[in-house]
Amino acid sequence: MSLLELKNVSKNFGGLKAVHQVSFSLERGEILGIIGPNGAGKTTLFNTLTGFYKPDEGEIWFEGERLVGLKPHQICKKGMVRTFQIVKPFLELTTLENVVIAALNRTELIREATEKALQTIEMVGLKDKAETLATGLTLPHRKRLELARALATEPKLLLLDEVMAGLTPTEVEELIRLLKEINRRGMTILMIEHVMQGVMALSKRVVVLNYGEKIAEGVPQEVVKNRQVIDAYLGEEFGNASN
């Protein structure tokens, strides 16, 4: 049984088909990349998967259970957690406090949650920032915080929304290493990514979205040679150039 399965998922906004009949599945332990030009519906897909939107059409199964109709916090309890493209740290709290809140997903005890939080913070490399207020963190650190929070909820599936955006190549390399390690320990990852370096290095498979529809799926090396995919991205470039 696949860990995650989507069948004909659609989400419309008024007349706009943000996501249209998207189907794919994800196996345990995989890293699947979702790529596509801006506005292709990737984040909308995430929002639909995590219960922030209700799909107009289609089914979503997580470990064989239907997800459609569940609220985001319930989906988190089931083991699927996401990060946000524009990071949303709890600014008035310290790094540690941020992650403790996430860790409380699995326990009622503050002590346990704090332990778990500290472990997670160490894993993502924020140990010396544990007592820093989130407002005082740089963007790359905030991204790690976002990741740490997600990990602290003890998910089975991690949904990353452009987690590498805005990072320098060195920072991207570090993050790639971190994600590989997390995956090695058994985490399944679904990542929306624009930074090709990350996609190629991490994804076992890739799904390409354009205008809300899936236009290609497969191993990264092949997908980038796909005619339609190239058109979609070039179209974006040419479109921008001629404006």
Next chain:
Amino acid sequence: MKKLYLFLLVAFVALLVLPKFLSSYALGIFIMIFFYAYLGQSWNILTGYTGVISLGHSLYVGIGAYMTYLLTLTLGLSPWIGMWIGGLTAGLIGLVIGFFGFRFGLKGVYFVLLTISFAEIGRLIVLHLKVFGSFQGLFITPHFSAANFQFKENVPYYYIALGYVIFSMVVVRLLERSKIGRYMIALREEEEAAESLGVNVFKYKMIAIFISAWMTSLAGAFYTNYLYYLHPGTMMSMAFSIEIILRPIIGGMGTVLGPVIGSFLITPLAEISRTYFAKAGYEGLHLVIYGFLLVAVVLFFPRGVISYIKKALSSLLGG
């Protein structure tokens, strides 16, 4: 941090012995300080910590006050018992308001207007009920006894009010460190992120409003048995709601000491300027000053006085 606890301990002891040295009038001011500090703290739970803004908290005070009165009147129930029933009622009403607001995703301004509406409807209903004195309000004849929560002098009220404040501070402090409180703070900071991390938004907002409403209404019993006069025009009005929120905002929302400091700053000012200016024939002037003060503080101390105190203290004491 340790220094803070030491300071608080000293302050507490000082407050304990203060009544020996103060006149009844001065005690009265302190009572008001404590009263408003408590109210502000109760409101703080919903707004300062959970981020849900309410401008209708006077409703809960009214519920607490009128219910304890009613229970004493009809069942001869001591306010000490009646206030918990009143508290429960207020909490339930809070849940109703919360239900309408949270279930339908009302936020910010819209939720504020919802709270105002309920408070105003409550006020208008009470205003028309004969059992509560209708337009004239209710004068209560005191039967002084501890069981009745009615005392001849200010001293017992002082200690009771102080007790209220300590109680509220303990509650808030416990909340701050508990799962519930942390979830509430998460909701205030980033609701969506909190939700995606497993926080049941509806549930925790409802918990917050219940606790806040319940606690606020407990002060109603105090009000009834201290002032001996109930009128929805004062007690369930928007003006009172504004007074309630004034002190925590100036002192610092979302902190344990904020409402208390705010009350220590504002209440004496309000009380003294009111009497002073009234005597000088400029009644209402104190409110003009109040108004300007409000504007000035929000413009220049938006995080509340306490954040500046913290900064000042930490640089003075080296952390």
Next chain:
Amino acid sequence: MIALGLSLIFGVMRVINFAHGEMMVWGMYVAYTILLWTGVDPFFSFLVSAVILFILGYLLQKAVVNRILDFPEAMQVLPLVGMAMVFENSARLIWGPDYISPQSRFALSSLSLGPLTIDTPRLMAFSIAILITLLVLVFLKKTDMGKSIRAAADNRLGAFLVGTDVNKVYAVCFGIGTACVGSAGGLLVPIMPLSPYIGAPFTLISFIIVILGGMGSLTGAMIGGFIIGVAESIGPELITNIFHAFGLDLDFPHTMKQVVSFFILIVILILRPQGLFGGRKG
């Protein structure tokens, strides 16, 4: 028309002017003072009220409102509430706490239109209000400043980027909003007794109207105003009749008419917060 002013202010700047009602009361007092000093009837002097309130509003916006535009809502409420207190109590200090009912030339006269008798002050107030509303609408649609205001309402950053002096626009807008309210005040002088404390209910009612009609929708404000006006007038009787029909020996007193409006507000907030004509939600 009061609601019109408020709608303008909220729609453009997303700030709740809690001082709205109190500023209106100032408008009333200005007109009254003019009446007292010069004998000029409020139906003309309301223009002076409008001008003075415009200036007050403009200044208020520049001094206070502009700085709080980005504050969280709890903090936005306070300064304006503070200003409301200032207006209310300074009015008290200047003009005294008691009710005043100035006499206007038209005050007691009334017009007969077939089977209806309408008293002149209300009729005049009504017509002038409509006139002003139309003027404001025209202003917003046709003039440059008007267009700037609408642009700034839609997209503050965008308007800024194309060179609009956003601060000035906001100030003018606020000023117009308060001018509306000032005129309303002037026009109301012949109709109701005047006291420093009558502002608050007006603030609240105008909020209800604005939400009902839709924030930022000026037609909405007009229609909302109409609906609320009707609801408050006939609501209590209607409800009393319903009570009696069900066998309840309960009367819904006229002094509780605001409950009707608040109830409508609650319903609207729950079902359609953007109001009847509002565009965006929230």
